[in-house]
């Protein structure tokens with residue numbers, strides 16, 4: 012029997028406990044695939060007294076997670092605490108400096124400090140693996156970095172946050188407002204007590220920064236991502252989108268445009284028949300388009316103990332077998348450091364929904380603002396008649412630049428007959 016691979020696991024929450032349980036439950040087949048047993052020898056968490064429903068006897072306990080980096084009983088450090096800085100960053104840096112491979116599920120850390128950490132891992136000649144950091148159980152990192160290595164990628168996109176996807180799905184199916192569904196999601200444990208990180212798009216942006224770096228061979232660049240969340244998506248717009256043949260999803264999208272790459276997270280209208288439109292509830296999806304392969308779509312569970320532990324074990328099996336790829340798919344000095352394109356350069360079609368007073372001349376004012384911004388309309392729909400009162404008017408534009416749309420929106424919002432800020436949702440053909 013080959014020597015076991017000894018793990019120091021920092022963080023015994025959802026993912027950490029999921030990992031310990033999966034390694035025990037599937038020990039035989041994991042040993043066969045890894046060519047050696049993979050065993051947890053040391054652990055760290057904040058509260059030693061908490062009953063976690065798992066037997067830790069015989070394992071070293073470290074109150075200070077960073078101590079795992081230098082423990083002689085640890086071959087590989089598994090960081091499952093979370094946080095872009097603090098002990099997670101301290102532990103990962105210390106482990107790499109000590110020449111120990113690191114596996115982490117921490118997208119915040121990688122999106123924020125991934126460039127420096129990749130340099131450190133490269134200098135030390137050790138793997139820094141993070142399959143679990145993006146889309147949980149979906150093997151998106153391996154697919155992009157290894158499976159699609161022969162392709163020039165034109166676009167990578169995904170439903171990258173299960174909380175948002177759950178909320179948007181429930182709003183559509185039940186016709187409920189955002190706040191009501193958010194409260195239910197919190198009760199069910201699908202949303203945090205402070206949901207801002209998820210619903211404002213920050214978590215999806217972390218994941219998109221990672222996917223974009225891999226897809227386009229550039230430095231991970233969180234600051235270049237345009238981020239909007241789902242707070243302003245209304246049940247009315249979800250219903251109207253449905254009538255037009257679309258579904259509303261929070262997507263992270265990075266695409267190669269003329270002159271560079273745009274990366275953005277925002278609610279999108281996608282055709283109801285597209286593969287990504289039917290990915291509902293807490294499920295995630297990742298889509299990539301390559302010049303040789305065409306379109307590839309992966310979907311599955313993006314979070315939870317089992318799916319995330321599944322991804323961590325995949326990295327551990329690679330490490331046990333001595334397989335590893337550069338952190339961002341290529342040597343760090345070959346990565347493109349050019350800044351991403353600003354959001355104003357995004358091109359696409361737009362959905363607009365205005366609440367306008369039902370009186371003569373209103374539509375002419377709105378279409379005049381669009382005409383002056385050189386935006387043409389594909390279709391228009393007015394709902395109901397209520398002379399003197401506000402009624403919804405929906406417009407779908409032909410493709411234009413974001414800058415043009417923002418100029419038109421500013422004009423439209425200032426019209427006396429438009430009674431609330433216009434709702435705008437970008438249309439994405441996937």
Ligand SMILES: NC(=O)c1ccc[n+]([C@@H]2O[C@H](COP(=O)([O-])OP(=O)(O)OC[C@H]3O[C@@H](n4cnc5c(N)ncnc54)[C@H](OP(=O)(O)O)[C@@H]3O)[C@@H](O)[C@H]2O)c1
Nearest residue numbers: 022023024025026056057058091092093098116117314315
């Ligand atoms: N949950 C998911 O489905 C999921 C999916 C993909 C990626 N991730 C990522 O996986 C990581 C862990 O997430 P999680 O959901 O498992 O978090 P969690 O349930 O909150 O668990 C965090 C664990 O880290 C421990 N910890 C926190 N600070 C520590 C410190 N200073 N020293 C030692 N231990 C410390 C906590 O200890 P105590 O238990 O004693 O408080 C807890 O056991 C995060 O980076 C997250 O983004 C999670």
